[in-house]
Amino acid sequence: MVAGLLAGCVQPGGATLPPQDSAAEVLRAAAPAGDALTSRAAALNFLTVVQRVEPVAESYCRAQHLAQRCDFQIVIDDRPHQPANAFQTVDKAGRPIIAFSLALIADARNADEIAFVLGHEAAHHILGHIPKQAQSAMSGAMMAGILAAASGAGQDEVQQAQKLGAGLATRQFSKEYELQADAVGAEIAYHAGYDPVRGTGFFDRLPDPGDQFLGTHPANRQRKALVAAVVAKLRGV
16 A cells, blocks of 8 residues: 555656666665655655564554554655654554655655654554543643633633643643654664664754744754664663
């Protein structure tokens, strides 16, 4: 399914590659001056990573005995004008879905970056972050609503307080969840044969969310340091 989606979504562009180049040769070749890969290399990059990382993620998921379903479906978000992004969700039947935007696939500089992102998103499902966030939001909204009503607030004010309480409760744990997903995602990528430390290179191309008041993500340097520590432990350093 991923191959079909990719074939229908990724358009040729950039420098062309000789037809005799193998996928392995393309993936080993570094992008010139740290630029993004060619369209063909980016496509091979993504497909190769999915084939190697998905079974490792599913095996890790089953070993944890936390998620009800571990049969990940990897899809491409081909909606136009979407930013470089990946996200995890579940379908109506509860199957975990991991979606990559075309912009993210095209922006990756190497296979390690895609592998780390895929491991990170899989970790959100493995660790049950979506239901935990929903529960936190519900509890925050309930508490804020009770406090607002007790202070004599009207219905509209109570509803506003509930929205604010839900948002604040979600943000309270979002950074912690991101770091947890980074750690588990690094393990998954590592055991699939990739270098998670190199994979965190995309943080260097992103604005630092750690500088934002009430931000939902940790500082980039904190995330890179955590992944480096996880990999060092895995390597026995």
